[in-house]
Amino acid sequence: MFDLNNNKPQTGEKRSVYLDHSATTPVDPSVAEVVKRTMLEQWGNPSSKYRIGNDAKIVLERAREQVAALINAKPEHMFFTSGGTEADNLAIIGAMNAARAAGRGDHFITDAIEHSAVLKAAEALEEDGFKVTILPVTPDGFVDPDTLRNAMTDQTALVSIMQVNNEIGTIQPLDQLVAVARERGALFHTDAVQGFGKLPLDVQTLPVDLVSVSSHKIYGPKGVGALYIRAGVELSSRQFGGGQEKGVRTGTENMPGIAGFGAAALLCSEKMVDDAKRIGELRDKFLAWIKAEVDGEVIVNGGLENRIYLNLNLQFPGVEADSLLLALDLDGVAISIGSACSSGSTNPSHVLTALGLNGEQANASIRVTLGRSNSAEDLLYSAQMIGKHVKRLREMAVW
Amino acid sequence: MSGGVDSSVAAALLLEQGYEVVGLTLQLWDYESAAARPVGERGCCDISHQMDARLICHQLGIEHLVLDLRDQFTQNVVQPYENAYLEGRTPNPCIACNTYLKWGEVLKRAPVFGFDFIATGHYARITHTESGPRLEKGLDPLKDQSYALWQLPRTALSMTLLPLGEWTKDKIREKARELDFRTAEKPDSQEVCFIHGRYDDHLRTAHADKVNDIGEGEIVDVNGQKVGTHSGFYSFTIGQRRGLDISDGQGPYYVTELDAERNRVVVGDKSALARPGMLVNTPNWVSFDPPAEPTSCVVKIRYNDPKGFPATIYPERDGRIAVVFNKPVNAVTPGQSAVWYRGDAVWGGGIIARALRNSEVEALIEPAVTAEDDR
Numbered sequence: 001m002f003d004l005n006n007n008k009p010q011t012g013e014k015r016s017v018y019l020d021h022s023a024t025t026p027v028d029p030s031v032a033e034v035v036k037r038t039m040l041e042q043w044g045n046p047s048s049k050y051r052i053g054n055d056a057k058i059v060l061e062r063a064r065e066q067v068a069a070l071i072n073a074k075p076e077h078m079f080f081t082s083g084g085t086e087a088d089n090l091a092i093i094g095a096m097n098a099a100r101a102a103g104r105g106d107h108f109i110t111d112a113i114e115h116s117a118v119l120k121a122a123e124a125l126e127e128d129g130f131k132v133t134i135l136p137v138t139p140d141g142f143v144d145p146d147t148l149r150n151a152m153t154d155q156t157a158l159v160s161i162m163q164v165n166n167e168i169g170t171i172q173p174l175d176q177l178v179a180v181a182r183e184r185g186a187l188f189h190t191d192a193v194q195g196f197g198k199l200p201l202d203v204q205t206l207p208v209d210l211v212s213v214s215s216h217k218i219y220g221p222k223g224v225g226a227l228y229i230r231a232g233v234e235l236s237s238r239q240f241g242g243g244q245e246k247g248v249r250t251g252t253e254n255m256p257g258i259a260g261f262g263a264a265a266l267l268c269s270e271k272m273v274d275d276a277k278r279i280g281e282l283r284d285k286f287l288a289w290i291k292a293e294v295d296g297e298v299i300v301n302g303g304l305e306n307r308i309y310l311n312l313n314l315q316f317p318g319v320e321a322d323s324l325l326l327a328l329d330l331d332g333v334a335i336s337i338g339s340a341c342s343s344g345s346t347n348p349s350h351v352l353t354a355l356g357l358n359g360e361q362a363n364a365s366i367r368v369t370l371g372r373s374n375s376a377e378d379l380l381y382s383a384q385m386i387g388k389h390v391k392r393l394r395e396m397a398v399w
Numbered sequence: 400m401s402g403g404v405d406s407s408v409a410a411a412l413l414l415e416q417g418y419e420v421v422g423l424t425l426q427l428w429d430y431e432s433a434a435a436r437p438v439g440e441r442g443c444c445d446i447s448h449q450m451d452a453r454l455i456c457h458q459l460g461i462e463h464l465v466l467d468l469r470d471q472f473t474q475n476v477v478q479p480y481e482n483a484y485l486e487g488r489t490p491n492p493c494i495a496c497n498t499y500l501k502w503g504e505v506l507k508r509a510p511v512f513g514f515d516f517i518a519t520g521h522y523a524r525i526t527h528t529e530s531g532p533r534l535e536k537g538l539d540p541l542k543d544q545s546y547a548l549w550q551l552p553r554t555a556l557s558m559t560l561l562p563l564g565e566w567t568k569d570k571i572r573e574k575a576r577e578l579d580f581r582t583a584e585k586p587d588s589q590e591v592c593f594i595h596g597r598y599d600d601h602l603r604t605a606h607a608d609k610v611n612d613i614g615e616g617e618i619v620d621v622n623g624q625k626v627g628t629h630s631g632f633y634s635f636t637i638g639q640r641r642g643l644d645i646s647d648g649q650g651p652y653y654v655t656e657l658d659a660e661r662n663r664v665v666v667g668d669k670s671a672l673a674r675p676g677m678l679v680n681t682p683n684w685v686s687f688d689p690p691a692e693p694t695s696c697v698v699k700i701r702y703n704d705p706k707g708f709p710a711t712i713y714p715e716r717d718g719r720i721a722v723v724f725n726k727p728v729n730a731v732t733p734g735q736s737a738v739w740y741r742g743d744a745v746w747g748g749g750i751i752a753r754a755l756r757n758s759e760v761e762a763l764i765e766p767a768v769t770a771e772d773d774r
Contacts, residue, residue: 322467323512326512327511327513329464330421330462330464395510396508396511
């Protein structure tokens with residue numbers, strides 16, 4: 001009666017291709033082994049004083065070294081959290097509260113394309129009586145150091161600007177931005193969740209005070225992250241209890257997660273250079289293939305210069321990106337629109353809006369982020385599927 | 400799939416019939432704003448319903464997609480709903496949602512997703528005849544939902560599957576229990592999914608300016624004599640008896656008319672509710688062509704209208720039709736849908752513009768007299 005298979009790909013077999021590595025990454029099997037071992041063998045409480053506890057303590061401190069090593073920090077300056085969001089909240093709210101209590105100012109500066117973990121923390125500060133400035137970004141998605149300089153006041157206690165944007169992948173000029181903050185004596189926090197383990201960041205040469213990182217973006221388990229706190233920086237705690245993590249983040253440690261995070265960080269330090277080269281080349285090919293497969297305009301949102309090697313944010317004018325996502329999903333290709341936070345919520349991306357895109361342009365945009373498991377064949381297939389669906393969506397009749 | 404029992408079982412039945420099925424849930428509302436309400440008061444907009452749909456699809460081993468249609472819902476359902484009340488009409492938002500969202504927006508995307516048919520959990524049937532498909536009543540007389548589908552274009556019927564049409568609600572729940580569906584005992588959705596509490600409170604929040612402009616007004620009897628005051632005509636519906644602030648001891652009074660222009664609520668005794676006919680806007684002929692001459696049929700004028708009323712419909716003129724009831728009918732309500740049936744088949748439907756006066760009906764019955772007006 002009708003062909004049940006007419007929505008299957010015309011060329012080759014249906015594949016399963018994951019192109020959303022900025023949302024999360026598959027756990028590396030060797031990392032999963034470490035997690036399992038921690039649960040089954042080193043299951044003690046690291047605060048206990050007998051040997052079972054000591055074994056766990058060793059796992060904890062080794063992981064701390066492995067995570068710290070990726071940003072060339074001293075292990076004692078890394079504090080484990082439940083993830084990037086908690087690290088961001090702890091850094092921003094903790095540093096601002098400590099600054100106000102010590103009379104060092106009550107002004108916080110961040111920018112319009114931060115992750116909501118930062119922007120919502122800024123809203124919470126504002127409700128709590130702090131002054132907050134949200135800096136605009138350039139149409140390419142960068143914070144201009146002069147814009148920051150003009151926003152700084154004597155009351156500015158903390159500046160928070162991300163290392164790499166999660167939607168458009170732009171790499172902020174942190175060295176210049178940190179220098180501007182230091183000129184006026186403000187602390188500097190960076191949300192490094194997207195760049196950690198992928199791009200070098202050295203807290204010995206970059207005088208940043210607070211750095212948030214996360215495990216599940218680097219092929220580690222979910223539910224664990226860390227905050228780097230430079231020596232001498234004061235934070236007021238957000239959580240009260242038994243005093244673990246030197247009281248900065250108290251509560252029995254998520255040991256399987258932390259051990260996995262350490263293992264994932266170690267893998268990154270081995271693979272960072274190769275990943276960047278191989279995935280970066282694939283990303284460039286992928287863009288060329290998409291342009292070849294798609295009839296009509298393909299726009300790259302944000303600059304390709306100074307963008308992390310794994311990210312593409314593409315606009316197909318006239319195409320409803322939400323439907324493109326669903327159609328690609330049926331063909332086995334996972335991409336995203338905006339960030340993956342809060343299930344199903346897809347308001348026009350605040351990042352794209354901050355670049356000056358209107359709602360229609362933002363809603364015609366998708367994000368693809370590549371990772372270790374992607375092959376050239378996967379990407380060619382994905383480009384073909386994108387081409388097919390973009391064509392159909394552009395032809396979509398008004399009913 | 401709304402996450403309710405009907406669409407859950409509809410998906411299961413189609414799989415049993417051998418179709419390849421994809422579950423599709425429409426996101427119509429902002430879950431964050433729903434999450435701000437206390438747990439248990441979040442209505443259909445709660446993300447847990449989307450999760451129920453997803454879990455049912457997982458149980459059935461089929462894909463599940465969530466299509467974001469929040470803007471389209473606001474534009475085609477919520478705003479017309481609010482405007483109707485503020486203009487003195489009583490809307491059927493579920494019908495607009497069926498027409499513009501569930502069918503309109505989904506069928507538009509069908510070629511993109513590779514869908515051949517759209518299926519829903521409505522209790523109605525589509526029969527295929529030589530002269531084309533027909534929309535017919537569901538076989539469960541207590542659940543028949545064909546009324547809510549009058550506005551579908553005839554072309555949509557051939558792309559529509561209604562697997563529950565021959566089932567009763569009880570049997571569907573039984574089937575859901577057999578399938579061990581988490582949705583088996585979920586209560587039927589009630590009222591309007593995006594309204595929590597009273598709709599007039601919603602209007603006061605969403606349209607504070609317009610509501611302030613409208614302000615208070617007079618309640619008058621059918622002769623135009625003031626008998627009380629009201630705090631906004633949009634709070635009333637035709638036929639309503641309760642909540643009228645009239646203390647002249649002459650009651651009970653019923654609302655017989657909402658006069659938005661003069662900000663008046665007209666009341667009368669029960670006999671004043673009866674109307675001999677009505678004008679119906681934007682007719683859609685879902686199963687059969689429009690009549691060339693006055694033709695008898697049965698007309699439903701509200702959702703919970705079990706049998707409908709025998710009536711004569713007149714040929715379409717200027718995009719509207721006149722309907723004359725065999726016997727006067729109470730509470731003809733502008734804004735509500737009128738749906739006319741031939742036997743079990745939905746012939747067509749439209750939106751009630753206004754009741755006809757006796758003089759207009761008499762003029763209609765005289766040949767070659769027109770009675771159109773644009774009020």
